Amino acid sequence: xxxxxxxxxxxxxxITSLIALRVRDLxxxxxxxxxxSFLMCLLWAEMGAVDVAFTEAAVGAGLSTxxxxxxxxxxxRRSSD
Amino acid sequence: xxxxIIAKFNYWVxxxxxxxxxxxxxxKNNYIKKLIGMTIFQTAIMLxxxxxxxxxxxxxxxxxxxxxxxxxGEAAEAVGHAVETAAHAAGSLDPDxxxxxxxxxxxxxxxxxGVATLGVAMAVVQKIHDQYGSIEEDEVLKRIKL
Numbered sequence: 001x002x003x004x005x006x007x008x009x010x011x012x013x014x015i016t017s018l019i020a021l022r023v024r025d026l027x028x029x030x031x032x033x034x035x036x037s038f039l040m041c042l043l044w045a046e047m048g049a050v051d052v053a054f055t056e057a058a059v060g061a062g063l064s065t066x067x068x069x070x071x072x073x074x075x076x077r078r079s080s081d
Numbered sequence: 082x083x084x085x086i087i088a089k090f091n092y093w094v095x096x097x098x099x100x101x102x103x104x105x106x107x108x109k110n111n112y113i114k115k116l117i118g119m120t121i122f123q124t125a126i127m128l129x130x131x132x133x134x135x136x137x138x139x140x141x142x143x144x145x146x147x148x149x150x151x152x153x154g155e156a157a158e159a160v161g162h163a164v165e166t167a168a169h170a171a172g173s174l175d176p177d178x179x180x181x182x183x184x185x186x187x188x189x190x191x192x193x194x195g196v197a198t199l200g201v202a203m204a205v206v207q208k209i210h211d212q213y214g215s216i217e218e219d220e221v222l223k224r225i226k227l
Contacts (some may be wrong), residue, residue, distance in 0.1 A: 001135055006091070007090060010090060013098065014094060014098065014101070017101050017102075017121050018101065018210075019103050020117055020121075021101065021109065021117060021118065021121075023169055029113070031119065031124070036124075037124070040127075040128070043128070043130055047132070047135045047209045048134075048140065049131050049134070049185040049188070051185055055193075059193065059196050060192055064120065064199055068113070068116075068117075070203070071206055074204065075207060076215075079113065080111060081109055081110050081114065
């Protein structure tokens, strides 16, 4: 566990989560949530939880983003807030 | 005070992410935004659990066997040998050198449950869009009242 690396990733996590909730285009929100998930995966690999890291990379970042994009394409892309 | 903030920075960020997710689930009007908030909430709880198991200067929880590289000829003997070396290694194992793997296993389940929850929620959102023509909460509530 390298604390400098830890600190940088945690700061970026908070920033990406805020941006994902702030943007009005839902497709951009889905992509930024994918970035958030990959940062989380990086954090877990860094904290020694390698099994959780690759599950998060495959399921959290991959499959969740696909679900979100599929739903946005079938519904609407605009958000009011 | 500064020491408390820096040493427990994982826990501070976990609280912040959890509150961001909770805010999004309560205050956002769009259903997809609510679900993004739910995902952030779930990952915040996972961050808390994995942070419990992490230690300074510890490595990943995999025992490394040295030495038995060549003699994998007879399977039964190799298995017996592996068990013996594992039992031998367990006696001289330093638990402080490894990250605690128990929270990792719990969070592995939580990730899978999280993506299943998200999938069901997405299906419900698509049905709501078919029925009411909108995924904004206030418009859906207006159509329900009509």
